[in-house]
Amino acid sequence: xxxxxxxxxxxxxxxxxxxxxxxxxxxxxxxxxxxxxxxxxxxxxxxxxxxxxxxxxxxxxxxxxxxxxxxxxxxxxxxxxxxxxxxxxxxxxxxxxxxxxxxxxxxxxxxxxxxxxxxxxxxxxxxxxxxxxxxxxxxxxxxxxxxxxxxxxxxxxxxxxxxxxxxxxxxxxxxxxxxxxxxxxxxxxxxxxxxxxxxxxxx
Numbered sequence: 001x002x003x004x005x006x007x008x009x010x011x012x013x014x015x016x017x018x019x020x021x022x023x024x025x026x027x028x029x030x031x032x033x034x035x036x037x038x039x040x041x042x043x044x045x046x047x048x049x050x051x052x053x054x055x056x057x058x059x060x061x062x063x064x065x066x067x068x069x070x071x072x073x074x075x076x077x078x079x080x081x082x083x084x085x086x087x088x089x090x091x092x093x094x095x096x097x098x099x100x101x102x103x104x105x106x107x108x109x110x111x112x113x114x115x116x117x118x119x120x121x122x123x124x125x126x127x128x129x130x131x132x133x134x135x136x137x138x139x140x141x142x143x144x145x146x147x148x149x150x151x152x153x154x155x156x157x158x159x160x161x162x163x164x165x166x167x168x169x170x171x172x173x174x175x176x177x178x179x180x181x182x183x184x185x186x187x188x189x190x191x192x193x194x195x196x197x198x199x200x201x202x203x
Contacts, residue, residue, distance in 0.1 A: 004083030006074055006116075007034045008102060009049055011093025014121065022087075025077050026054070027070040030090050044077060045070035069098075075105050079112050086116040103127075107147060107193060124198045129191060134158075134184040134198070143197045144174040144186065151192040158184030167194065 003022035012033035019039045026040045029049030034040065043054040046062045062073060071091075078086055086109055091102040102118065106127040109116035118125040127147055134142070144163065151167040158181030167174050174194075188194055 001085050002081075002083050004078035004081070004086040005038070006071070006078060006086060006088045006091075006105075007031075007038070007040070008071055008074075008088060008090040009094070010090045010098060010102070011120070013089040013119065015119075017087075017089060023078060023081055023083055025074045027074045033090065042074075042077060044074040069101055071098075071102055071105050072108070075108055075116075079109065079114060084114040086114055088116060088118040091118040092120045103147075103195065106195070110193060121200075123200055125195070127193050127195050129188055129193045132186040132188070132194070132196070134179065134186070134196075136182055137179040137184060137198055138182040140179050141199045142177055142179060142184075143195075144177065145172070145195045145197075146174070147193040147195040149192070151194050152189040153186070154189060155187040156185060157181070159186075 005017065005019060005022045005024040007024065007026040007030040009027055009029035017038045024038060024040050025042045025044055026034055028045030028047050031043060031050055031054040043056060043058045046064045047053065048064050088102065088105065092099055106116045106118060106125065110127045110129065116126060144167065146167040146169045150169050153163040153165055153167060156163050158179060160178040160180050163174065
């Protein structure tokens, strides 16, 4: 397993970030909140949100008008480097369209066989398919939502409310379940991606 950390220019993450043995990629304006708090190995972006060049100097400054967000470019750098366990910080808050786009970074990683999780002050958010095991979450509130299309639920266990055979894209029935076991389990039909939100505090 190779760890990667992606720092985004959304709500600054105020908790501790463990950068040990991880490749850390910082996007554009995230440098303002991350510099001095976490080691940065690579700066990526067009730097339209930063009034100066960050350190280390970027290998390339991308044009502002482009077909990829800075987050996509940075996620590609991590995936191309072989990172398969990626933590995203600063992905929430700020502009709502950016937050929705950042959720697609999770899907981008999942489609390439990597596990990416967005860590916020209140939750852990990730995308998965196939067999999904959730450990150490007894008593936590979690939500499971289809991502991109209907999701076929083959089996689940350790949760207060059973899921229907199909989670319909465009409905909210998967919101606010409760883990009643430390070893919750969910199995979807391979290729049916679900967005999972595990709440860290009171809801």
